[in-house]
Amino acid sequence: MSIISPVGSSWVNLGIVLAMRTFALQADARAFFVFGDSLVDSGNNYLATTAHADSPPYGIDYPTHRPTGRFSNGLNIPDILSEHIGSEPALPNLSPELRGQKLLVGASFASAGIGILNDTGIQFLNIIRMYQQLEYFQQYQQRVQALIRAARTLKLVNKALVLITVGGNDFVNNYYLVPSSARSCQYDLPDYVKFLISEYRKLLMRLYELGARRVLVTGTGALGCVPAELAMRNTNGGCSAELQRAASLYNPQLVQMLNELNRKIGRQVFIRINTRQMNLDFITHPEAYGFSTSKIACCGQGPYNVIGLCTIFSNLCSDREPYAFWDPFHPSEKANRIIVDQIMTGSTDYMTPMNLSTIMTLDSRT
Ligand SMILES: *[C@@H]1O[C@H](CO)[C@@H](O)[C@H](O)[C@H]1NC(C)=O
Ligand SMILES: *[C@@H]1O[C@H](CO)[C@@H](O)[C@H](O)[C@H]1NC(C)=O
Numbered sequence: 001m002s003i004i005s006p007v008g009s010s011w012v013n014l015g016i017v018l019a020m021r022t023f024a025l026q027a028d029a030r031a032f033f034v035f036g037d038s039l040v041d042s043g044n045n046y047l048a049t050t051a052h053a054d055s056p057p058y059g060i061d062y063p064t065h066r067p068t069g070r071f072s073n074g075l076n077i078p079d080i081l082s083e084h085i086g087s088e089p090a091l092p093n094l095s096p097e098l099r100g101q102k103l104l105v106g107a108s109f110a111s112a113g114i115g116i117l118n119d120t121g122i123q124f125l126n127i128i129r130m131y132q133q134l135e136y137f138q139q140y141q142q143r144v145q146a147l148i149r150a151a152r153t154l155k156l157v158n159k160a161l162v163l164i165t166v167g168g169n170d171f172v173n174n175y176y177l178v179p180s181s182a183r184s185c186q187y188d189l190p191d192y193v194k195f196l197i198s199e200y201r202k203l204l205m206r207l208y209e210l211g212a213r214r215v216l217v218t219g220t221g222a223l224g225c226v227p228a229e230l231a232m233r234n235t236n237g238g239c240s241a242e243l244q245r246a247a248s249l250y251n252p253q254l255v256q257m258l259n260e261l262n263r264k265i266g267r268q269v270f271i272r273i274n275t276r277q278m279n280l281d282f283i284t285h286p287e288a289y290g291f292s293t294s295k296i297a298c299c300g301q302g303p304y305n306v307i308g309l310c311t312i313f314s315n316l317c318s319d320r321e322p323y324a325f326w327d328p329f330h331p332s333e334k335a336n337r338i339i340v341d342q343i344m345t346g347s348t349d350y351m352t353p354m355n356l357s358t359i360m361t362l363d364s365r366t
Contacts, residue, residue: 043069
């Protein structure tokens with residue numbers, strides 16, 4: 001895997017770059033905030049949680065080659081977005097390094113295992129649920145106010161880019177976690193989806209109230225097609241129809257809800273990322289994206305190498321490049337790069353109402 005080097009061609013250049021970076025941070029850099037689940041968690045596992053990625057071989061292709069809490073062999077989607085924004089990765093909110101000027105880069109509040117609903121991920125200990133992530137965001141702002149005062153803090157938050165990825169676990173780690181789960185007895189699937197969307201709407205409004213003005217919102221991925229589901233649901237290699245149905249009910253209603261929020265607010269605050277289409281692209285045509293497989297995980301065990309967790313005892317592929325999936329649920333760094341390329345420059349089929357390069361151009365004018 002390539003190691004990303006922002007370093008110029010000489011140490012002199014590096015010094016200039018660093019000096020400019022420091023200046024830019026103090027003046028007008030765009031902060032980046034991340035909320036959600038394991039797809040975007042950058043290591044908020046400082047609590048003794050049971051949903052973590054802090055042992056090898058996680059992080060094997062990360063610049064340090066060490067596990068960081070990211071559910072990836074290397075970088076995750078927020079890291080790659082930070083590269084495009086031109087800033088260092090946003091530190092986990094609970095990181096002891098998140099202080100002083102580092103606060104101005106932004107922060108990641110994401111936590112593996114969580115969902116829109118409080119009862120999602122109940123099998124995991126000490127995960128940081130959405131309401132708690134939003135509370136932490138408020139506390140973070142108080143810390144920044146102590147550093148640069150209230151008016152500049154508000155401006156920093158208003159001008160920031162925000163990413164939120166949540167919802168997949170409300171199916172996988174709630175409704176479909178066990179047969180006859182509490183939620184599946186309470187709701188049929190269409191009503192459950194409606195309930196999720198109405199709860200998600202409240203979370204997004206809260207994010208808006210807390211100052212967020214540019215929020216990238218991912219739909220659920222191709223839930224039924226991740227390698228773990230192929231094996232668990234015995235689909236003969238095809239996608240799980242039930243989980244695909246869930247995603248196909250959920251995603252259009254999410255788009256509708258975001259459009260409605262934007263209309264209500266009177267500006268394009270919420271931008272929808274069509275993660276499902278992005279996933280399906282490399283799931284249906286892995287070769288077209290340089291993968292040899294999207295059904296077999298690089299790290300795991302059993303059929304498709306996707307039973308249980310990715311641990312030091314798992315089978316580990318020696319070359320990560322041909323794999324779309326790093327572990328049974330999470331894309332490889334290479335797949336994450338393809339997703340971020342679509343976020344940056346994708347058509348309206350992928351990004352609604354516009355892609356991130358367009359947003360960055362627009363926002364740089366204001
Ligand atoms: C989730 O739990 C918190 C803390 O108990 C509570 O304040 C919040 O209202 C709950 N959210 C929902 C949607 O029930
Ligand atoms: C997305 O990005 C590309 C490249 O910057 C641009 O040409 C295109 O018009 C954009 N599409 C939309 C819908 O914003």
